[in-house]
Amino acid sequence: MIGYYVHHHGVGHLTRARSVARALAEPVTVLSSRPRPSDIAPFAGWITLPLDTPDDGEAPDDPTAHGVVHWAPASVRGMTDRMAALARFVDDHRPRCVVVDVSVEVAMFVRLMGVRVVVFAMPGERTDAPHQLAYRVADRIVAPWSASVYRPEWLREFEDRTVYAGSISAHADRARAGTDRDPTSVVVLAGAGGSVLTPEYLARAGAATPTRTWRGVGVPGTPWVDDVWPLLTDAGVVVTHGGQNAVADVAASGAPAVVVAESRPHGEQLATTRALGAAGLAISLESWPDPDRWPEILERAGALSGDIRARTEVDGAARRAAAAIEDVWA
Incomplete structure (x- = not known):
């Protein structure tokens, strides 16, 4: 079993997860705050995680844990329930690894539970302490782009664990619909x-x-x-x-x-x-x-x-x- 954390913002992380899951031999269970879709194929399972936001619009309390992470507000029930759900998944299924696309906090949490972690890199300026922490603990970093097109300086420190996979498209195996543009x-x-x-x-x-x-x-x-x-x-x-x-x-x-x-x-x-x-x-x-x-x-x-x-x-x-x-x- 592989756990696959999918960030809920936009649809791109889920689309990419579907493409990668189809290429994996192991069954994949999604962990996400996105609503569960009616059709979860090709995934074997889907665990909906609670949102980690304060109730009633309250201001978050120390959301970065003194600058160590991006989002871990204290005294938020959803945050606690979210991590408890992740812990139950690990305890119940003992996954071979958890793929994280993307969350510094999830990557750190499952790694501290003794589970190997694969982190998807993101383009842009990722030199901040939380991103660097996630890359340091990752067993493997997948950069979903071509190294000949984009090879950021901040990722070079981790090159021995980084795989430049190329741009992942859900349409990669489809033929053109017509002959001429x-x-x-x-x-x-x-x-x-x-x-x-x-x-x-x-x-x-x-x-x-x-x-x-x-x-x-x-x-x-x-x-x-x-x-x-x-x-x-x-x-x-x-x-x-x-x-x-x-x-x-x-x-x-x-x-x-x-x-x-x-x-x-x-x-x-x-x-x-x-x-x-x-x-x-x-x-x-x-x-x-x-x-x-x-x-x-x-x-x-x-x-x-x-x-x-x-x-x-x-x-x-x-x-x-x-x-x-x-x-x-x-």
Whole structure:
């Protein structure tokens, strides 16, 4: 049995966990504060953890434990119940390891229970004491990106335990839906973790590029799309936020890409966006531009020549992450 902690913010951590779990031979039980989905496949089990927030909007008491961790408020019932649920899981199942994506506190807690820990790294500036603590105790660190594209200096201290798995996409094994791209189609991916994009912005971008057709996916106020893969493989250009799963999916499709950094803690998306731009794999923007700039930006995207799928190492990435996990007890 493998325990797999999935952070509840956004949908990317869960999507990545599904891809990795499918590549693992051992059964996987999810540990998360996310609501249990109706279909938990490919997981063997799902344990819903209590939220670790104070009741009634009260201010948290010493939430960082004097700067040692990111979030461990004292005298919060949910925090105590959360850790008790983790302890029961470890006691009941004696997992081979627990994969943590991502939480410094969960990584530390299960390691102190004598369980091996695999930690997923995140892009951005992770030199703060809590992140460094999690990486120090990890038996293995999985960086879900290509080392040839992004190799942060702060991770080099732990290179002997780090596996650069490549960008993990849920669509890595899917074929293209069509044969030719529509050069007039622009698909825009907004992040489930929060975005400043609006339908009004897309309308203004469309007005600035009258020969193009813009379609927003995940933008508040736009229709829901269950399967974005046909859109990605058909689009002449894909404009995406800099989240890891979105970037991986766009890379898997091979579409000419414009990557825009949304505001995230520790500069997560900014680091990814800059790395892709520096590698010549995407047009990188550090904020959403004035709509009048889009004609020039789209022209530059269409001229990109780098093989984004090959350089981000999408093919086999989930399996390499699974192998890094399995190597912990081999």
